[in-house]
Amino acid sequence: MASDQRIYRASTTAPVNIAVIKYWGKRDPNLNLPTNDSLSITLSQSDLRTHTTASCSSTYRASTPSDSLLLNGKTEPLTTPRSIVCLRSLRALRSKLESENPELPKLSTYPLRIASSNNFPTAAGLASSAAGFAALIRAIADLYELPQDPRTLSVIARQGSGSACRSLFGGYVAWDAGVREDGLDSCARVVASRSPWPEMRALILVASAAQKDVSSTAGMQTTVKTSGLFRQRLEDVPRRMKEMERAILMRDFETFAEITRRESNSFHATCLDTDPPIFYLNETSKMAIRAVEAMNKEAGMAVATYTFDAGPNCVIYYLEMEWNFIAAKLHVALKGKEGWPKGSMSDLSGLRMGNERVEEGLNSGVSRVIMTSVGEGPISVQDHLIDEHGKPV
Amino acid sequence: MASDQRIYRASTTAPVNIAVIKYWGKRDPNLNLPTNDSLSITLSQSDLRTHTTASCSSTYRASTPSDSLLLNGKTEPLTTPRSIVCLRSLRALRSKLESENPELPKLSTYPLRIASSNNFPTAAGLASSAAGFAALIRAIADLYELPQDPRTLSVIARQGSGSACRSLFGGYVAWDAGVREDGLDSCARVVASRSPWPEMRALILVASAAQKDVSSTAGMQTTVKTSGLFRQRLEDVPRRMKEMERAILMRDFETFAEITRRESNSFHATCLDTDPPIFYLNETSKMAIRAVEAMNKEAGMAVATYTFDAGPNCVIYYLEMEWNFIAAKLHVALKGKEGWPKGSMSDLSGLRMGNERVEEGLNSGVSRVIMTSVGEGPISVQDHLIDEHGKPV
Incomplete structure (x- = not known):
């Protein structure tokens, strides 16, 4: 040959x-x-x-x-x-x-x-x-x-x-x-x-000046070695997995939302319980959490939830049908950011968040926005x- | 009468x-x-x-x-x-x-x-x-x-x-x-x-603009009700109490320092694991933690430790004999603040912290300092x- x-x-x-x-x-x-x-x-x-x-x-x-x-x-x-x-x-x-x-x-x-x-x-x-x-x-x-x-x-x-x-x-x-x-x-x-629940959307708030605390590879092993609370997290995850799988199969956003936010907070809590402590969330992250809480409170239901990986960027999950409400709430905070829809939304301005500290925190701390959805x-x-x-x- | x-x-x-x-x-x-x-x-x-x-x-x-x-x-x-x-x-x-x-x-x-x-x-x-x-x-x-x-x-x-x-x-x-x-x-x-260990000192960094997240009375009960990790904390505290009492009686600052910082972090971790999450630590608090870590690392031993109550103020515990070293490390960050010793300390300037981000964070985020000690x-x-x-x- x-x-x-x-x-x-x-x-x-x-x-x-x-x-x-x-x-x-x-x-x-x-x-x-x-x-x-x-x-x-x-x-x-x-x-x-x-x-x-x-x-x-x-x-x-x-x-x-x-x-x-x-x-x-x-x-x-x-x-x-x-x-x-x-x-x-x-x-x-x-x-x-x-x-x-x-x-x-x-x-x-x-x-x-x-x-x-x-x-x-x-x-x-x-x-x-x-x-x-x-x-x-x-x-x-x-x-x-x-x-x-x-x-x-x-x-x-x-x-x-x-x-x-x-x-x-x-x-x-x-x-x-x-x-x-x-x-x-x-x-x-x-x-x-994707097809049984294609309405899932993700709005990613990319935080500016994201100086990462420690790499996730190094960080996670320090947590395993030093965090006392981590043991409890390991005990809780299996139940959370079951509930999450069921929520997804049942298209139950309320449960999905609760598990998602609590799981993210549990993860970051074990980071803080690490010795030396690891901080991935910053002030912008906290403002994003408060924004989601404010939206859900006003809606009287979970219209959105949040999760954070090993960094300050907030990923907001929501269902497509809630977009108008969410967009109205976040518009003053995020308008003009790369990735945020252009146009006035002036007809929605009466719906703004009503928490200037949160709006200003997001406005100064978010560098760009990525709007996306569940995919292939x-x-x-x-x-x-x-x-x-x-x-x- | x-x-x-x-x-x-x-x-x-x-x-x-x-x-x-x-x-x-x-x-x-x-x-x-x-x-x-x-x-x-x-x-x-x-x-x-x-x-x-x-x-x-x-x-x-x-x-x-x-x-x-x-x-x-x-x-x-x-x-x-x-x-x-x-x-x-x-x-x-x-x-x-x-x-x-x-x-x-x-x-x-x-x-x-x-x-x-x-x-x-x-x-x-x-x-x-x-x-x-x-x-x-x-x-x-x-x-x-x-x-x-x-x-x-x-x-x-x-x-x-x-x-x-x-x-x-x-x-x-x-x-x-x-x-x-x-x-x-x-x-x-x-x-x-006080008398068996009178050398204990506290340096309190009072954070500016301390907008408190939630009152401790309300916050702690929400933690009890919602935090999964809190259960583990309750299991860990008795052992920690015993070790802490022994460390105090033995005047063992190294152990005292480790338990103190880990205990504070465990407490704030359960706050973060609360639903909705409670944040008492802010960016200034994190910089204070990094400053203490930097000091201990350079000294090759625990010369200081930190703890935070339900707010962003950092309380640094240290022993009196370490003051010159600690003062030199923090002088650039804290000089001119109310409560910080006046005078040049210029002979110590070669010892500064060597982390400008931390120095700047403390300088902008600390409003005053209180230097005190164990008392009656x-x-x-x-x-x-x-x-x-x-x-x-």
């Missing part, structure tokens, strides 16, 4: 997910095995997505003998331990296919050339690593034409970035902590696809970030 | 106390019975004290037939349920004396006239109610010449304001939660007087706030 000079390519987009039951704490740091189950909502890729092209070719050996990554136009190492684990697993699966079918090109032996870009600022603290690893794993799996289902791939993605395993699915996604030492049962599972899992695309000659486009 | 026209007076000063094991949660809100033991340090009355004169006379019936209170020059009601309970208990004890000894004047039947003043701003969030009720109970007990010991009086003070029971003693004071339904075993106890319990004084004619002076 003549030497294979072809450029192989596969491209995918993958979504961000924002957890409503948080992943915080590893029972095995090497394998990214969590101390508890978690559950997230996959967000629409129209607004937040990573686009990744995986490519390989024997011809790459001449210029870049090792695997390479171009992230948002910048060369990044693919040599972090987490990346290496993922690539090794995918190559092993491909290698097995190749050994079973000698007709197949030996892609597993070729250098990988990866190009990836986000449609949102990486540093904004928007779970970019989840989308990034999900896209990487999905694109390479497609490139290698692996027959494994997303659930199996999520075991690989998990080793890249824990929450990435959830980004391999759309809709409402659980990550079961599992009990096995090898982590093979610690993978993602669809609780409900990774999507295979023909728009490649590496051209047919193997060059980045 | 001719009608008794005399003016009876007794005056006392009483101290503030700042807990290192916090009181948060009542098992009986009417009796102010706490869910857990607590432990505080009584602070010097040179810096923080309430001065109270209790007075009674049959002649008061003409002008003010009911009991009256002049607080910091302003007439305040003595008709709050908590005040009424305290006055009723003290009158009952006096009445018993009178019935046992008919020679005694019938003070229990005379209107009380109370005058009280603080040497610090009441609104600064500095445990003024503890000092206030301790002074009230002590002054009336002296006026009535009650034979009861401070421990018994602390049962009465507790019903006025829970933490007031600890202000009836100097030094290091525990408040045992007790188990009785009537609360008679829920009273204060001296762990160690209530002190009987002859300086009366009501003159021999029954008029406020």
